[in-house]
Amino acid sequence: MKPLNTYQNFYFIGIGGIGMSAIARYFKSIGGNVLGYDKTETKLTSALISEGIDIVFKDEITPKIKSLDPENTLVIYTPAIKKLDILNYFDENGFMVLKRAKVLGMITENTNCIAVAGTHGKTTTSSLVAHLCKEANLPFSCFLGGIAENFKSNFHFNGSEISVVEADEYDRSFLNLSPDWAIVTSIDADHLDIYGDKATIEKGFRDFANLVPENNHLFIRKGIEIGRNAKTYAVNEEADFYSNNIREMGDKIYFDFHSANAVALDFVWEIPGIHNVENATAAIALLNSMGVGFETLKRGIADFKGIKRRYTKHHFENGKIYIDDYAHHPTELNAVIGSIKHFYPEKKLLVAFQPHLFSRTRDFAEGFAESLEQADELILLDIYPARELQENFEGITSKWLLDQVKSAKKEVSTLEDAFDKIQEKDFDVLLTVGAGNIDTLYDEIVKWLSSSMIKK
Incomplete structure (x- = not known):
């Protein structure tokens, strides 16, 4: 198929989805004509409209849809949508129609891709990784599964050499990615309508982990069996990277970070819950392994404001x-x-x-x-x-x-x-x-x- 940058129009079916809207914002940021459909008006669709994206909420073939040229229009849809007149129209009239995950994979395949997977914790962890990249002034773009308070968005552009993506296990979407670095936070049973049973979803995560080329670029919460060598991280127990000495003072949490070569004391963190210290530990381990120093990481951790609707x-x-x-x-x-x-x-x-x-x-x-x-x-x-x-x-x-x-x-x-x-x-x-x-x-x-x- 043609390179993505040769298309002028990008039509999103299910544009109000958190993953879809991040990609829509990406194409808008590079000058594309972005438009789309969703069945429900939400705060997110209102925000997209205010950013200049044309959205309709009725499943009907409008004059604007009929005016689109198949040669310069890419149609992106979410797998959550099964049947729709608009989708049928594009399928039947020669348009290039791709799933969201395929497009995200194409956007990020030529970048140094950092992918965060897991049935829990991936949105906070990927958002924190992106925030730490910004603190370190790295040339990155991020595609997140939540609205990061620091960015006020689920998308941020600070360059294209590095991409930070939330690797979604639904519909095996994460297998479309080409991760150079990855974190796996958890592999609990979920999406059994897609996977059928716990063993099958665990295999999906093993397949994702096998996409990472280097063992020391794969970070796995200690205790997860991923079927290959990887670096482990943990809280209050020894691992390749771990945090301990967790103290609560007011609404802040303090903790110490350990790696094989260093100890960094007194990280300050505003996001409550031991599970979130665990997420922070994974992000610190990855960024430090990429060469970001502890003083920069401490500033970023202290300044991280979390995700909308995450506590x-x-x-x-x-x-x-x-x-x-x-x-x-x-x-x-x-x-x-x-x-x-x-x-x-x-x-x-x-x-x-x-x-x-x-x-x-x-x-x-x-x-x-x-x-x-x-x-x-x-x-x-x-x-x-x-x-x-x-x-x-x-x-x-x-x-x-x-x-x-x-x-x-x-x-x-x-x-x-x-x-x-x-x-x-x-x-x-x-x-x-x-x-x-x-x-x-x-x-x-x-x-x-x-x-x-x-x-x-």
């Missing part, structure tokens, strides 16, 4: 604490709820959780129930279907999941009713959590909790 925390004058998080797997829920319980052990926790996908809810129901039982009170929202149809999952509902949660104070709610229910509850800490559209409650909740009308 986004607010303290209010009335004493309330509000945390919003993207967690959508039992392991992730345990991490975020465990951090809250660790930092605020005596405070009453209200959790509003929106399950993401019927298949994930079904496959991990027991784990979800055990995670959610840690809340003092639970509001369980209706399942967010994303790419799935409810009729294919008979009996899998939030009420079905709620019945498995062994808690006294629990109820099901629609998204529309959730804010009213939250206002009625007695809590010290509120956690809204999930990967669907529960984030639409965020602004309303912050405004309400900021109000002087709220009692302590």
